[in-house]
Amino acid sequence: MAWLVTGGAGYIGSHVVRAFREAGTEVVVVDSLTSGHPEFVPAGVPFVRGSILDGDLVRHALVEHGVTGVVHLAGFKYAGVSVTKPLLTYQQNVTGTATLLEQMQSVGVDQIVFSSSAATYGTPDVDLVTEATATSPESPYGQSKLIGEWLLADQERAAGLRHTSLRYFNVVGSATPELYDTSPHNLFPVVLSMLTEGRTPQINGDDYPTPDGTCVRDYIHVADLATSHVAAARVLEAGQPLEPVYNLGSGDGVSVREIMDAIAEVTGIAFDPVIAPRRGGDPARIVASGELAARDLGWAMSHSLTDMVASAWAAQQHAAGRAS
Numbered sequence: 001m002a003w004l005v006t007g008g009a010g011y012i013g014s015h016v017v018r019a020f021r022e023a024g025t026e027v028v029v030v031d032s033l034t035s036g037h038p039e040f041v042p043a044g045v046p047f048v049r050g051s052i053l054d055g056d057l058v059r060h061a062l063v064e065h066g067v068t069g070v071v072h073l074a075g076f077k078y079a080g081v082s083v084t085k086p087l088l089t090y091q092q093n094v095t096g097t098a099t100l101l102e103q104m105q106s107v108g109v110d111q112i113v114f115s116s117s118a119a120t121y122g123t124p125d126v127d128l129v130t131e132a133t134a135t136s137p138e139s140p141y142g143q144s145k146l147i148g149e150w151l152l153a154d155q156e157r158a159a160g161l162r163h164t165s166l167r168y169f170n171v172v173g174s175a176t177p178e179l180y181d182t183s184p185h186n187l188f189p190v191v192l193s194m195l196t197e198g199r200t201p202q203i204n205g206d207d208y209p210t211p212d213g214t215c216v217r218d219y220i221h222v223a224d225l226a227t228s229h230v231a232a233a234r235v236l237e238a239g240q241p242l243e244p245v246y247n248l249g250s251g252d253g254v255s256v257r258e259i260m261d262a263i264a265e266v267t268g269i270a271f272d273p274v275i276a277p278r279r280g281g282d283p284a285r286i287v288a289s290g291e292l293a294a295r296d297l298g299w300a301m302s303h304s305l306t307d308m309v310a311s312a313w314a315a316q317q318h319a320a321g322r323a324s
Contacts, residue, residue: 001026001066001068002025002026002027002028002065002066002067002068003020003025003026003027003028003067003068003069003070003071003233004027004028004029004030004061004062004065004067004069004070004071005017005020005027005028005029005030005070005071005073006030006031006052006070006071006072006073006074006100007030007031007036007072007073007074007075007115008027008028008029008030008031008036008040008041008045008047008073009029009031009033009036009037009038009040009041009047010031010035010036010037010040010073010074011040011171011179011180011181011182011183011222012073012115012171012222012225012226013029013031013036013040013071013073013074014036014037014040014041014179015174015175015179015222015223015225015226016071016073016226016229016230017029017041017042017045018042018175018176018179018226019223019226019227019229019230020230020233021042021045023230023234025230025233026065027045028045028046028047028048028061028065028067029041029045029046029047029048030048030049030050030052030057030058030061030074031047031048031049031074032049032050032051032052032074033049035077035182035183037182039178040178040179046065048060048061051074051096052074052096052097052099052100053091053092053095053096053099054099055099055102055103058099058100058103059103059106059107062103062104062107062109063107067109068109068111068237069109069111069112069113069233069236069237070100070104070109070111070112070113071112071113071115071229071233072097072100072112072113072114072115072148073115074092074096075092075093075096075097075115075144076088076089076092076093076141076144077141077183078141078183078185079117079119079139079141079142080139080185081185082139082140082141082144083139083140085140086140089140089141089144090140090144092144093141093144093145093147093148094144094147094148094151097114097147097148097151098151101151101152101155101161104161105155105159105161110159110160110161110162111161111162111163111233111236111237112152112161112162112163113163113164113165113166113229113232113233113236114148114149114152114163114164114165114166115165115166115229116145116146116148116149116165116166116167116245117141117142117145117167117168118167118168118169118218118247118249118286118288119137119138119139119141119142119145120135120137120142120145120146120149120167121133121134121135121136121137121142121167121286122135122136122137122138122142123136123138123281123283123286124136124283124286127285127287128251128287128288128289129247129249129286129287129288129289130247130288130289130291130292131167131243131245131246131247131292138281148165149165149244149245152165152244153244162236162242163236163242163244164232164235164236164242164243164244164245164246165244165245165246166225166228166229166232166245166246166248166293167245167246167247167248167288168218168220168225168247168248168249168288169217169218169219169220169249169286169288170186170187170217170218170219170220171219171220171221171222171225172186172187172188172219172220172221172222172308172309172312173188173221173222173223173303173307173308173309173311173312173315174222174223174311174312174314174315175222175223175226175311176315177311177314177315177317177318178315178318179222179315180312180315180316180318180319181222181312181315182319187256187259188308188309188312189312189316191259191260191263192263192267192312192313192316193316195263195267195269195271196316196320200271200272200273200274201260201263201271201273201274202273202274202275202276203256203257203260203273203274203275203276204256204276204277204278204279204282205275205276205277205278205279205282206257206275207278208278208284208285209284210255210284210285211255212255212257212258213257214255214256214257215255215256215282215283215284215285216253216254216255216256216284216285216286216287217253217254217255217256217285217286217287218249218250218253218254218286218287218288219250219253219254219259219305219308220248220249220250220301221301221302221303221307221308221311223302223303224248224299224300224301224302224303225248227298228246228248228293228297228298228299231297231298231299232246232297235296235297242296243292243296246290246292246293246296246297246299247288247289247290247292247293248288248290248293248299249287249288249289249290250287250288250290250301251287251288251289251290251291252287253285253286253287254305257273258305259305259309260273262305262306262309263309263313265306266306266309266310266313267309267313
């Protein structure tokens, strides 16, 4: 009995694989390595290189490794880029998910935890986003994640699929320096790379209606996120009910200025961020409630902002050492 992690060689997926192994559960990885890294897959974990668009490959992996459930993280993850590459986004995230579900049904695998996104909400007009907040995605990426949730719900009605989807905003940090964020678009790796290169990071707008004038966002540690995926899998295995969607949020958020201050303190690199104009469409505050996930999945923010920055910094230094 094993769980398949699609996208298991990526930043978040590899942490989910690690969490499964720590929980004593066998795990299998399918990853195309488009953005993943083979060295992120632990020794002894079966690794199938290929795309979830390849139905034969997916079916073979499910059968050969006795898979009983799936955590689905594979996909195109760049919301901004998805605006200029909508067809690629829908192919990877919608067709890919449909192909995966088709192959799961064909071999009798009926449990899935879906890595969704807070991008499904678009720009909410509330201070605290809950699962009842209306969805209004503003990019093909956000739309594709919402369609993924619809596919799961429809497959539940049609074939009895047991599922839940986890929505989250900004995932940061590292559980171990060997697993690091390599996204060219995420705040932490971008700022840390700029500092190591002697460049000064910038803040886009400091005149928002927030305590320090900078945008407030929801940041969660990747290790906490990974644990919640495993917790959801455990509940499904036990045959217990789950909500179709859970937010994994902090409930209060952190400002961009607070992040910059924490980065300066942890790295020991003093800097005064350049204040740039606001970016169009950036809301002052987006923060999610994690109350439902705390109730059903044991969700908790067990890492402080300092923990998040320190672990990201250690991982960034490890990555730099590998590259040198």
